[in-house]
Amino acid sequence: MSLHKAVKKLYLGLILFFLYAPILVLMVFSFNASRSRGNWEGFTLDWYRVLFNDPQIARALRNTLFVGVSSTVIATTIGTLAAVGIDKLKRGSKTIVMGISRIPVMMPDIVTGLSLMVLYLFIIRTLGVGRMGMGTLLLSHVMFNVPYVILSVTPKLRQLDANLYEAALDLGATPLRAFVQVILPEIWPGVVTGAMLAFTLSIDDFMVSFFTTGAGVQNLSILIFSMARRGVQPQINALSTLMFLAILAMLFLIHWRDKRSEKRLKERMGL
């Protein structure tokens, strides 16, 4: 039996090692004194110093965060309202709308990216104005994020008691107030899940950004891609080490807070 357990542990260990090996390599080499990857020439913090003085990386990071935050806010708003609207549609049209909304989720990123590029360039050429850049980049991120928000909010709406909204109206609330004070709190967990998903997808996206951005507007993924041809500079390793640690810390905090509120809830319920 214990041999059995040891085998299981060993197997999980090996898989985790496989998943973490490149990340460890990346982190370790962010402290490497040598510029070339592969050979270790002693410990240094130089790359972290270089990182904070690199305007190109700073710009890419700023673009990534800007697009991430704005597309999350916009997509969450559009997606939540759309989900509420879709929920009230008749069954037939609801199925069609949900089916079409699911397309970008199922489609390979490359198809999403190139089809949006075709759309933008088609419009730009037809109208003869505008060009691809930050605007199209942001629009594209909103576009691929909205379905994820809808898909996370819809189940919460389905659980919602339809009478709640009516009751609020009967008690004299305006439709807006009824939505904000009655519906929104009920579907809030779905909205938050959708927003977190949207932010993650936006930060990590390369493919759609690559096709829909314009000259001179780079996010981190595009910058890394363009560096990969010449060799990724060690300060990028330093940056991703910092970002990875920041996200880990954030996730731990969320997890820890959830655990605590769960505990408190259990205590309150006398469990």
Next chain:
Amino acid sequence: MKKLFAYPYIVWMAIFIAAPLLLVFYYSVTATDALGNTYFTLANFRRFFSPFSPDMVQPFHERIFVVVALRSLRLALQSTLICFVLGYPVAYIMTRKEYSEKSVLLFMLLAPMWMNFLLRTYAWLTILERNGLINNLLGRLGLPMFDILYTDAAVLLGMVYNFLPFMILPIYTSLKKQDPKLVEAAQDLGAGQLGVFLRVVFPLSIPGVVSGITMVFMPAAATFIIPHLLGGRQYFLLGSLVEMQFLNIGDWHFGSAVAVIMMMMMVVSMVVLSFFDKGGENHGRGTVI
């Protein structure tokens, strides 16, 4: 009243989901002649399936698009199979008693996905290179070189590495949903460990497996980053072909045709898979994160 919210969204959907796909489809079945007139044609598709395409600046064997498509298909199938073989036991072990309480393990599986996937894939170069970490180690031990970079094997490794969590998580979710009493019941009825697994646990986890297969196969068949980084400059998959047609060559008509063929492949595989998955699990990355 609230129904009104649906209409602006339907317009949004028409512009950003339907119109782009229709445009791609339109470009795939048209061509432009020297005078700038656009006409209907199936030549783009014929060109894809024809054995020679003299206009491509590539080594001879790369000229055949079908070869590239079949290679994409083969690598996607292989990586899906490897992910399944490696991933199912992980999901299974995670749901057993001694681990099921520890969400840490789940967290550890998800965490790597929070680091930019381009960088994670790029880091494999450092490991696999001729002067990389593995060969350094092998050299010190006096063992022969392990030179797989810029081959199918490296691309396959990159795919398995990137998509393995997408196989594990849906299987884990569907295994976790199973009522443990079913296993007890099967045991009470005299089934051995293997019998319980083969006749109860595994059949019930098929929706998760199908979901996992979709989530590995689709991105693997369409990827262009993994072959780009680990396969080298001369290495092409369907995704690279599409990217090249749109961004380097600028032939939207042919590029669109390749994209349409790619979408057809996806639709066919989805239909085939939905045949095994009558439960109608929710596919897509949304189930993972």
